[in-house]
Amino acid sequence: xxxxxxxxxxxxxxxxxxxxxxxxxxxxxxxxxxxxxxxxxxxxxxxxxxxxxxxxxxxxxxxxxxxxxxxxxxxxxxxxxxxxxxxxxxxxxxxxxxxxxxxxxxxxxxxxxxxxxxxxxxxxxxxxxxxxxxxxxxxxxxxxxxxxxxxxxxxxxxxxx
Numbered sequence: 678x679x680x681x682x683x684x685x686x687x688x689x690x691x692x693x694x695x696x697x698x699x700x701x702x703x704x705x706x707x708x709x710x711x712x713x714x715x716x717x718x719x720x721x722x723x724x725x726x727x728x729x730x731x732x733x734x735x736x737x738x739x740x741x742x743x744x745x746x747x748x749x750x751x752x753x754x755x756x757x758x759x760x761x762x763x764x765x766x767x768x769x770x771x772x773x774x775x776x777x778x779x780x781x782x783x784x785x786x787x788x789x790x791x792x793x794x795x796x797x798x799x800x801x802x803x804x805x806x807x808x809x810x811x812x813x814x815x816x817x818x819x820x821x822x823x824x825x826x827x828x829x830x831x832x833x834x835x836x837x838x
Contacts, residue, residue, distance in 0.1 A: 679836075681836040683804060684805075685774060696743075703739070722770055733769060741754075753774045786800070796815060
């Protein structure tokens with residue numbers, strides 16, 4: 678039976694490259710001279726440390742810009758609330774979204790079922806598998822899911838006949 682997978686993965690080596698680019702630009706820019714702004718990655722979490730809220734917002738713009746340059750979707754970034762750090766600095770956690778969580782999977786499956794397509798969708802871990810008898814139905818399902826207002830980037834893999 679023809680099938681495909683809906684996944685949400687972000688290439689962490691490209692995230693490392695984007696973080697390195699932001700670090701380089703912070704070191705070179707005149708408006709960051711003398712500041713202690715840093716960005717670090719550990720697993721799926723980025724930690725931004727900035728002098729104040731203005732510098733934090735500039736770091737956000739730099740991070741989004743470097744994500745776009747590395748062909749990564751900035752929608753994969755989940756900015757948590759900023760908190761005070763030592764010495765009047767501001768710290769913020771940014772989570773790089775990996776995988777499809779249960780709520781998003783339920784939303785996608787409900788939209789597929791409501792469309793009356795002759796396909797079946799099943800959750801497999803942190804991804805969805807969609808199967809159907811006709812390839813045209815699967816392609817219509819991909820178009821349907823792309824049309825949904827989902828802020829998390831999705832990829833469609835393993836399209837099989």
